[in-house]
Amino acid sequence: MALWFPRLSTDRLQRHKQSQSSAAPLVVVAKVKNAIVLQAVDAKATALGLHIGQPLANARAMVQELEVAQADAAADLRLLNTIADWCDRFTPFVALDGKQGLLLDVTGATHLFGGEHAMLELVARRLKAQGLIVCAALAGTAAAAHALAFYKNDTIVELGAEAATVKPLPVEALGLETTITHAFRRAGLKTVGQVASRKRSEITARFGAATLAALDEILGQGAKPISPRRPRAQYWQEQAFAEPIATDDLITATLKSLSVHLSALMQENGDGARCLEALFFRADGAVRGITIAMGSPTRDCNIMLRLFREKLSALNDPLDPGFGFDLIRLSATRTEHFNGVTAELDSDLMAQKDISFLIDRLAARFGADRIFRFQPNDTHIPEKAFAAVPAQSASPKQIWKKRRRTSAIPLRPLRIFARPEPITFSTTLNWRRFNRSVTWHEGPERIAAEWWRYEQPQSTRDYFRAEDHEGRRYWLYRDEATVQWFLHGVFA
């Protein structure tokens, strides 16, 4: 299904000032090659003979009372994306089509909305109710639907009948570069049908293989898949409401029933979810998505529900139901094979499960990049010998114990400064404007940079350990190149 919004820019402006409907025709202008030309015109302006591409001065000469607005491509794109979000309720495959169109892959979805005619009518009617002028068409291939939406609004083409419907359309419907369409017109080929009547080898020889591919697509002979905006979820469940729902209780209950169904689906294939997304479709067209991630795959509905609650309560801008949600969809965007049986038996595994659930909860509330586990790194540079990695993606089994030297005094600090702090050091150590008299120090321990890792030579550091009169213990170094002292860490 192709949707085309011929007056997207003007519709966007009209929607914002619906209340005070001004009588003047509205045009959107932009500067093209130092001339201000019309980019979009509304219905009134079209009726008065204004058209896209006309210089603004000409338009003003034709129409005295003209409302002029500057073009805003970013806002148009935002609106198009919002519409695409809204269209997600009909099918998970929604793709942007140019600057003013959308493509929906509705294969196998039409019967849910009462057949092709009913669905096309429903989509068009509900978009019009939102104040958008829309042309829609349904065909076997995206290219054919796109061309029909442009030239023959409200067309539905049965499978296999694309060629007959598309043939009368002008050659511009092929969507090729202007030089090629001009060449077609000069050659006397004015419609798609006329082009199609030529030999295929002639077209390839004269205009290239891409032209032939475009022709095949529009005639329904070769289909190019659309690239949907969201990756396809393997498992998803949704619930539509005749009467929009707005209360927390109902939303939670819906999420619960959806997650029960979703986990039943996943159980069939022995999968568990690592990432879940809940989409809330508001009755007025806005769509809000909430994503939760798990450290290990799960099918437990209670865990899913609790994580969603956690996430919802931590939102900066709470989920605003407005006039209510009329559709809620829950999809597992990332899944992994998961054998959920063994975990119940072993108490050690139970504890591990509890810990990973805690990690998921904290990650849902504070962000996955906030909760860490430590992992060892193979390097002799002390500050890089360990890494704090997000706990959800870290493997819990890390061999740290073997790295420890037994019955040893600490040689590495407990707290380390991400940015070593400049100090002065002789008999006294001056750090943060306080003098500390050093009673003992040991060094140097020379730590050379890893020359095989860097292009630029890094400086070598001479590390010292020092204790002051109050028993505070420092880890400091002298940079060999600059001969400056830095405090890098403190010992317990």
Added chain:
Amino acid sequence: MKPLLASLKDFLAKPELQQASVRTRLGHGEADLCLRGGLQHGSLHEVFSVISHEAAATGFVAGLAKRVAEDKHLLWIRQDFSAREWGELSAIGLLELGIDPACLLLLSVATADDALRAANDALSCAALGAVVIEIPGHPKILDMTASRRLSLLAAQSQVTVFLLRLAAQPSFNTAQTRWLVRGAASPQPSEGWGRPVFQVELIRNRQGQTGEWKMEWNGDERSFREPKADLGAVVSTAFN
């Protein structure tokens, strides 16, 4: 509605509050005597750092938490500010103190408010051995109510909570014990430093006397004890 008093009585009658408290010995004889057998599990303990002895306080808390948690997981919640001001917790440093970094979860939060919320949440997870909350300064949110809530949640799940207070002055709250920690000079500085030594003052103890001791952390046995060279001399001259 149930009268408040009755509901409180109901609450106090809960079995988890009745059961005999589990205690972990620190390994330091006199301190354990004062604590009537050791540090009580499932309660709130507060450790204050003397200004500029933050690393020592960190080491002391890490030791306490490790002893209490044993091989269970340890959740360390800290504010971003604290890492910038006093240094980031180092896995290698912990390892050298005998604390396996694999058992440690580190949560970094922006505010004290978030830190307490995370702690309240984490305390429901009985699989945790201990929770350490590192809070700099005197945030308003850390009031009597907050400490009471922490104490109650800790009692319910039997997870022990440690509040590591940096750059802060002790005040009233529901903590079971309150400690003031500073680093202590090595017994023989000329011979180089040995294991970490702390000058520890127990300034509040709900169940017994207070006191002041010098403690050494032994990373191999994961235990505190009296410093060897110091067994005879009770008070070193440096602190008079």
